[in-house]
Amino acid sequence: MERDLEITLTVNGSEVTRRVAARVHLVDFLREELGLTGSHVGCEHGVCGACTVRVDGDIVRGCLMLAVQANGRKVETIEGLTDSRELAALQKAFYERNALQCGFCTPGMLMAAQDLVRKGGKASREEIRAHISGNYCRCTGYQAIVDAIEKVMNER
Amino acid sequence: MRAELPLHAPGTQLDRGYIGQSTPRANAQRLLQGRGAYVDDLRFPRLAHVAFLRSPYAHARIKKLDFAKAAKQKGVIAVFDGPTVAEYCTPWVAVLSHLKGIKSPPQHAIAVGRACWQGEAVAAVVAESRTQAEDAAQLIEAQWEELPVVTDMEAALRGDVVIHEDLKDNVCFSRSLDTGGVDDAFAKADVVVEETYHFGRHTGVCLEGRSILADYNAAEHSLTVYHSTQAPHMMQDIFARHLNIPEANVRVICKDVGGSFGIKVHVYPDEMATAAISVILRRPVKFAADRLESFLSDIHAREHRVKVRLAARKTGEILAFDLDDLTAIGPYSVYPRTSGIEGNQVVNLTGGPYKHQQYRAKMNVVFTNKNVTCQYRAVGHPIAVALTEAIVDRAAQELKMDPAEFRRKNLIPDDAYPYTFPSGLKFEKLSHHAALDLLLKKMEYPALRAEQSRLRKDGIYRGIGLAAMIEVTNPSPAFYGVGGARISAQDGATLRLEPSGMVTVMCSVTEQGQGTEGIFAQIAASAVGVTVDKVKVITGDTGITPYGGGTWASRGAGIGGEAVLLAGRALRANILDLAARILSLDKGELDILNNEVVNRLTLESKLPLSEVGRVGYFRPDTLPMDFQSELTVTRHYTPRQYGFTFTNGIQASYVELDPDTGMVKLLKHWCVEDAGTIINPLLVDEQIRGGVVQGIGAALFEECVYGPDGQLLNGNMADYLVPMAGEMPDIFCFHLETPTKQSQLGAKGVGEAGTAGAPGAVMNAINDALAPLGARVTAMPFTPERILSALKKV
Numbered sequence: 046m047e048r049d050l051e052i053t054l055t056v057n058g059s060e061v062t063r064r065v066a067a068r069v070h071l072v073d074f075l076r077e078e079l080g081l082t083g084s085h086v087g088c089e090h091g092v093c094g095a096c097t098v099r100v101d102g103d104i105v106r107g108c109l110m111l112a113v114q115a116n117g118r119k120v121e122t123i124e125g126l127t128d129s130r131e132l133a134a135l136q137k138a139f140y141e142r143n144a145l146q147c148g149f150c151t152p153g154m155l156m157a158a159q160d161l162v163r164k165g166g167k168a169s170r171e172e173i174r175a176h177i178s179g180n181y182c183r184c185t186g187y188q189a190i191v192d193a194i195e196k197v198m199n200e201r
Numbered sequence: 202m203r204a205e206l207p208l209h210a211p212g213t214q215l216d217r218g219y220i221g222q223s224t225p226r227a228n229a230q231r232l233l234q235g236r237g238a239y240v241d242d243l244r245f246p247r248l249a250h251v252a253f254l255r256s257p258y259a260h261a262r263i264k265k266l267d268f269a270k271a272a273k274q275k276g277v278i279a280v281f282d283g284p285t286v287a288e289y290c291t292p293w294v295a296v297l298s299h300l301k302g303i304k305s306p307p308q309h310a311i312a313v314g315r316a317c318w319q320g321e322a323v324a325a326v327v328a329e330s331r332t333q334a335e336d337a338a339q340l341i342e343a344q345w346e347e348l349p350v351v352t353d354m355e356a357a358l359r360g361d362v363v364i365h366e367d368l369k370d371n372v373c374f375s376r377s378l379d380t381g382g383v384d385d386a387f388a389k390a391d392v393v394v395e396e397t398y399h400f401g402r403h404t405g406v407c408l409e410g411r412s413i414l415a416d417y418n419a420a421e422h423s424l425t426v427y428h429s430t431q432a433p434h435m436m437q438d439i440f441a442r443h444l445n446i447p448e449a450n451v452r453v454i455c456k457d458v459g460g461s462f463g464i465k466v467h468v469y470p471d472e473m474a475t476a477a478i479s480v481i482l483r484r485p486v487k488f489a490a491d492r493l494e495s496f497l498s499d500i501h502a503r504e505h506r507v508k509v510r511l512a513a514r515k516t517g518e519i520l521a522f523d524l525d526d527l528t529a530i531g532p533y534s535v536y537p538r539t540s541g542i543e544g545n546q547v548v549n550l551t552g553g554p555y556k557h558q559q560y561r562a563k564m565n566v567v568f569t570n571k572n573v574t575c576q577y578r579a580v581g582h583p584i585a586v587a588l589t590e591a592i593v594d595r596a597a598q599e600l601k602m603d604p605a606e607f608r609r610k611n612l613i614p615d616d617a618y619p620y621t622f623p624s625g626l627k628f629e630k631l632s633h634h635a636a637l638d639l640l641l642k643k644m645e646y647p648a649l650r651a652e653q654s655r656l657r658k659d660g661i662y663r664g665i666g667l668a669a670m671i672e673v674t675n676p677s678p679a680f681y682g683v684g685g686a687r688i689s690a691q692d693g694a695t696l697r698l699e700p701s702g703m704v705t706v707m708c709s710v711t712e713q714g715q716g717t718e719g720i721f722a723q724i725a726a727s728a729v730g731v732t733v734d735k736v737k738v739i740t741g742d743t744g745i746t747p748y749g750g751g752t753w754a755s756r757g758a759g760i761g762g763e764a765v766l767l768a769g770r771a772l773r774a775n776i777l778d779l780a781a782r783i784l785s786l787d788k789g790e791l792d793i794l795n796n797e798v799v800n801r802l803t804l805e806s807k808l809p810l811s812e813v814g815r816v817g818y819f820r821p822d823t824l825p826m827d828f829q830s831e832l833t834v835t836r837h838y839t840p841r842q843y844g845f846t847f848t849n850g851i852q853a854s855y856v857e858l859d860p861d862t863g864m865v866k867l868l869k870h871w872c873v874e875d876a877g878t879i880i881n882p883l884l885v886d887e888q889i890r891g892g893v894v895q896g897i898g899a900a901l902f903e904e905c906v907y908g909p910d911g912q913l914l915n916g917n918m919a920d921y922l923v924p925m926a927g928e929m930p931d932i933f934c935f936h937l938e939t940p941t942k943q944s945q946l947g948a949k950g951v952g953e954a955g956t957a958g959a960p961g962a963v964m965n966a967i968n969d970a971l972a973p974l975g976a977r978v979t980a981m982p983f984t985p986e987r988i989l990s991a992l993k994k995v
Contacts, residue, residue, distance in 0.1 A: 088492040140225050142883075143884060173926075183407060183895070190926070
């Protein structure tokens with residue numbers, strides 16, 4: 046039942062090689078194997094968005110992708126985009142606007158928001174709401190998050 | 202920066218320091234960078250993982266559990282049943298003496314002999330990884346004997362099937378209240394309206410599931426528990442008593458918590474089992490609830506059927522309310538708060554904003570074979586507010602009065618305080634009329650009504666709904682302690698001047714994301730006289746902070762904040778004592794401002810706090826022989842003058858309803874809240890907005906749907922709908938400030954206000970939109986199906 050496979054992938058700019066069971070999800074691999082606990086596990090069925098990471102430039106749900114599917118690909122997480130300062134503007138805006146409370150959704154929310162920000166151009170509040178509508182936040186009611194993203198997109 | 206006492210002194214012109222400033226909270230930074238430490242992020246040597254086998258039946262006898270196959274699986278360390286765990290963890294009975302007559306059977310960490318709801322843990326598998334534990338749990342061979350199931354609360358009340366034979370019937374708790382004169386009031390009323398409301402059972406859906414990592418050290422007979430909880434000291438007491446470990450040997454550490462909302466303030470059997478298993482195995486053991494087991498085992502709340510009647514004169518004066526509430530709580534009252542409180546609050550709070558004098562209520566709390574229910578954000582308020590405001594709107598409709606005007610006629614006058622409500626509650630000072638006036642002005646009520654009637658002519662159905670409310674905050678020991686619960690209504694804060702001149706704050710109120718640590722830093726900085734960047738706050742560790750209740754019932758700012766303020770004032774005095782000795786000046790000439798000791802009158806700098814710290818800690822030899830500096834102080838605070846420090850507020854919802862699809866679009870939402878002294882407007886507004894959206898979830902989407910066999914039909918996030926960004930409106934928040942005079946700080950609570958009022962406002966808005974179509978809805982959540990059914994289209 047348990048099949049281990051060797052995979053090599055780039056995570057936050059560093060190449061890593063591991064043997065993993067075929068059934069391990071990407072987010073569990075990142076958290077348990079690599080200790081990258083910034084990506085969170087919220088529902089494990091693709092609804093809440095807490096596990097959102099970037100694979101080859103696209104955001105994906107870390108609970109709907111297997112680690113073996115990331116073999117040979119480039120994975121980026123909240124830790125990597127923080128260190129590279131790619132998220133700095135969003136993080137500053139979230140901080141100033143208090144666009145987070147418990148913070149559990151925040152890494153996934155930032156990954157989703159940055160996906161919109163890096164497309165360039167401006168966005169309406171409705172477009173921002175639509176873009177993050179796959180990321181569940183129980184604390185904020187979303188308005189502060191929309192405000193923070195809007196500030197970053199429309200003030201640049 | 203400094204805060205002078207009292208902050209609410211009339212005409213005060215004094216600098217309030219950071220009080221009232223929208224200072225961003227420092228602890229948000231780590232969460233923004235993915236550097237939080239939630240329980241599941243912690244890594245321990247020899248950590249074992251537990252997974253539970255849960256009952257597939259709502260009510261069944263456990264005939265046999267065969268662990269042979271499971272125990273042999275790779276990585277499996279042990280498998281436990283209920284009786285084995287019970288040898289290490291004593292059962293509990295969730296009753297309180299002030300809820301007269303409340304009863305509940307003993308409950309075990311793992312079911313013994315019988316499971317009473319689908320999802321109750323019946324066995325635990327411990328393995329080297331969670332995956333191995335889950336795989337092995339599937340190999341436990343269980344034999345069951347199904348027992349009769351009671352899921353309908355009316356049937357439970359009738360008692361056709363009694364769940365716990367020893368208790369004789371299914372009634373957990375009953376309460377009735379009668380001021381007298383109710384029948385007379387209804388007899389002489391010009392208008393009597395009556396309606397029955399149904400509230401759907403729903404749950405918290407914290408994004409971080411419940412999680413616990415228990416680490417028993419046999420050498421010390423000590424237990425350290427890393428716990429996603431709101432009440433570390435309460436849990437310390439519970440682990441100590443039920444696992445028979447000396448209290449001081451139990452340390453509960455609560456690092457980052459991924460949302461709680463009342464879900465994480467209760468004792469959960471699977472968490473107790475995890476701690477017991479750590480004791481049995483003498484190694485660290487972790488349990489993190491996944492989403493599916495969260496739906497099955499996190500407390501649910503708010504399943505009520507309420508019949509209410511209202512009597513009024515034709516002049517619009519409300520004479521009386523008459524209430525009959527029935528609520529079902531699952532098979533056990535939840536420990537240690539009990540499951541009687543929610544219904545009790547409905548009785549206490551119904552009709553709360555109004556000045557009628559006659560009130561009668563009866564309320565039954567019954568057992569059923571569904572998951573347990575207990576206190577969830579705004580406990581009872583969403584029910585009481587929605588039913589009150591819905592029947593008030595019905596009365597206004599009957600009297601052909603504008604709902605805002607009808608409320609104005611009946612709200613308790615702003616100069617009537619202190620005021621005793623017919624249910625016995627005492628209000629210190631509320632501001633209903635000022636709140637209504639502010640709300641109507643901000644939402645441009647007349648213009649909105651005009652827009653609504655204009656659009657109706659075009660076949661666009663919009664509705665405006667109002668919901669006035671009162672809210673329990675800052676509870677005194679009358680809430681739990683008086684009934685025998687070992688739940689602290691007092692909290693404490695320790696402040697320490699560090700040698701560098703920084704201030705460390707240790708407080709027993711915990712951080713769940715609401716910004717507790719941020720406001721404590723603001724209060725401490727203001728009270729001592731330092732800048733906020735010099736303050737470091739530590740919470741959530743029974744080994745470090747003073748003893749206290751933690752986070753629940755909107756008490757963090759009002760109670761914890763007051764303790765921080767008192768400790769800050771005392772520390773400032775002690776720092777000045779020391780500075781006066783160092784400077785050989787009179788203490789009365791000195792003050793502290795911006796991290797320096799200054800001349801009180803000229804504000805001339807005399808000594809930086811870093812120098813005070815250096816001398817106090819490293820060169821006390823230079824001080825007079827009879828002087829010992831005290832640069833660490835602790836203060837506590839308990840509200841006692843009133844049972845609760847009530848707040849008030851009013852919300853409004855503006856919706857558009859599509860009569861063809863039954864869909865409701867939320868256009869705007871307004872909230873006026875009077876939470877007393879506001880410490881941080883930014884954090885207060887975001888508490889309210891988050892709460893409003895949680896209330897909107899209850900009104901439109903959220904329900905734990907059970908089949909007649911007691912099976913949860915929608916226990917996952919694809920089927921159980923929660924509010925997402927796309928459907929939510931912008932929410933406009935406004936404030937009044939009527940500080941409580943019980944404390945120096947004057948802060949009341951605000952964390953639950955949004956959730957308390959939003960369902961009622963949305964309900965009234967939908968019914969306002971439906972009114973011209975001759976339809977009305979009374980069962981939450983208001984799904985498209987229910988709305989179409991009311992319109993007789995399905």
